[in-house]
Amino acid sequence: MKLKFLGIAAAFMISSASVAADKATETVVLITIDGLRWQELFTGVDRAFFDQKDYIAYKKTHGDFKKKYWRKTGDERRRVMMPFFWDTVGKEGQLYGNRAKGSIGNITNQFHFSYPGYSEILTGFADDARITSNDKIPNPNRTILEWLNGKPAHKGKVAAFGSWDVFPYIVNESRSGVPVNAGFEAYDESVSPRVKELNKLQEQIPSPWDTVRLDAFTMGFAREAMAKEKLDLVYIAMGETDDFAHDGHYDLYVDAAHRTDQMISDLWVWFQSDKRYSGKTTMIITTDHGRGSESLEAWKSHGRFKYRKEDGAEAISSYKGDTEIWMAVIGPDTPAVGEVSGGPVVTLSQIAATTARFLGYDYKGDHAGKKAGAPIKEMMK
Template identity: 45%
Template sequence: MKLLLRTLLLLLLLASTQVIAQEAKNSNVFLITLDGVRWQDVFTGVDMNLLNSDYTHNKDELTKKFVGKSKNENRKMLMPFFWNTIAEEGQLYGNRNKGSKVNLTNTMLFSYPGYNEILSGKADDANIDSNDKNYNENVTVLEVANKSETFKDRVAAFASWDVFPFIINDKRSGVPVNAGYMDAVGVLNEKEKFLNEIQRQAPIVWESVRLDVFTHHFAKEYIKKNHPKLVYVSYGETDDFAHDGQFDFYMKSLLNTDAFIADLWNYVQNDDFYKDNTYFIITTDHGRGEGVQEDSKWTGHGSNVKGAEHTWIAILGPNIEASGEASEGQLFTDQIAPTVAKILNLKIDSRNMPAKPISLK
């Protein structure tokens, strides 16, 4: 009897090991967004006009931190992971100074429509024309994955903005979403318990958007415990600091977010489940203005703000040609969801996601 039990346990362990090994062979995707970050900031670094404007409160500090001898040096100082790792090992699109363009296809040019376009693969101006907490009728790539046999219960989303349960439609999709000031739930480790305890003890800068450090660490702890195959992480501080006219905090937040993404990348490259089979796709929900004039105000975005339709995309992962910064070419934000689907070999309805995936050479 004991021999039989030992044999059964050995077979179960072997089967479990084979399942884990097979899952590890399948590609994983981390889809990451930075709210309202302009292509200019990514590709040219600190904006000298904004540095010298009333939006900056400590020019000397920002100059020391972000101003080098050239724009290329400036962008490395602002986003070192992007320019020391992604530019060397992956692909970057959206430097309009070099003819590389990424555009939104929705005409609203603010957050909910932008995130819907990123996640569902199509604009929906007729139904999504506000940031109100209405459940999204469109099916996101997260939902497609979560309802597939391969990725069922292997999808998760973490966001700083509290509207994301509605954008992802967590009730219909079944995708677990931790957003705003939501606590981690389920069987928690000590770090998650601590994060639950302190996230509202930290300064509440905005009631609808928590600080990104909490979103990041909630996501990372979940990832370490559960190893989801498709993860969505949405950092939100940058847009809100810009709306507040706080260029200092916007820049520091962008630097911090670059470090968060580097932290996730370093983790997956040292985790047997994720190493060498995980793609990072990074983008933004909209652009924003360039200056201080009303129709191009840096603090704003929307259909009345010049340049708010201009975005960018960064891609890093296995089987990605290390082509770095693209010159010339046109991409659109609605191509991101079908690209995720292609990487994961998800079956999608082309009527719902009509755009072509990005060609990942």
């Protein structure tokens, strides 16, 4: 019996080793683009929001904007708006969330705004009892970043960079030990001379908002950190799209998405030229929530809210479309399917476990009564 048991154990270890050997991914880069609708990603600029009669500054540049982004078909419009997504991810990776083709992506939290969405992405579940606002409250739940950083093999190889100044709380930087550079925080200038330049520029170039910096600094600091040493898990959270949308500037929202696409493209090209990352890096890209879709006024907004009806009764409403999200993935372990039609319903709660699985781990979460969403197996060979 003992010999038989040892034989089974040996067979299991050989099998496990072969699975590990088949996996090429050593680094996962998780990127979020705040509040970018699936409609723009899959069909380009939306004609319903193309002419903003109440936005005077937009009238002055509308001709240039139309020339740059308007094309006759949705396929042409999406490609000119986000060429990396369609020329590279669309050919070498996978894209989920085009509801017009039966591919469905949803959030599972009940609030439909940023902190609950990001917490769902990073922990693998919605905590509707405790994550109920965008306030700067340390996340009581452990994220996949903290979970991986707790493993000796990955200690000090996990980092996060965000444009919004709430991310140190979402990741719970003080408890997790995961370094988070976010908001208008300067980055460690010992990393590279380029960081010193970025810090100086961040002081000199004003942001339109008091809690969100420009995305170029977020991506710039992340790039420098990855260039200094090989990291195993990096989270990059871009924010301009959501804030320009809340301001009602559809053209600036689209421009921000276009710039983000270019920055991600530059990052991916750089990965292919660096021996530490080339052929060993998977990128997962998604958003934290959708937006209203019924009118220009609704498009600016998202979120579930309480209100009182005429009879005084309390009711709950939300913006149609703000639970609808999308996902994209590209890397050496992902089949080149391109745009998914039909397929599984995917949720933000599956991102954490999917990230872990690419790195060779099973992540289920360790929170009482809360289980992380399952990995999206279709994303992997």
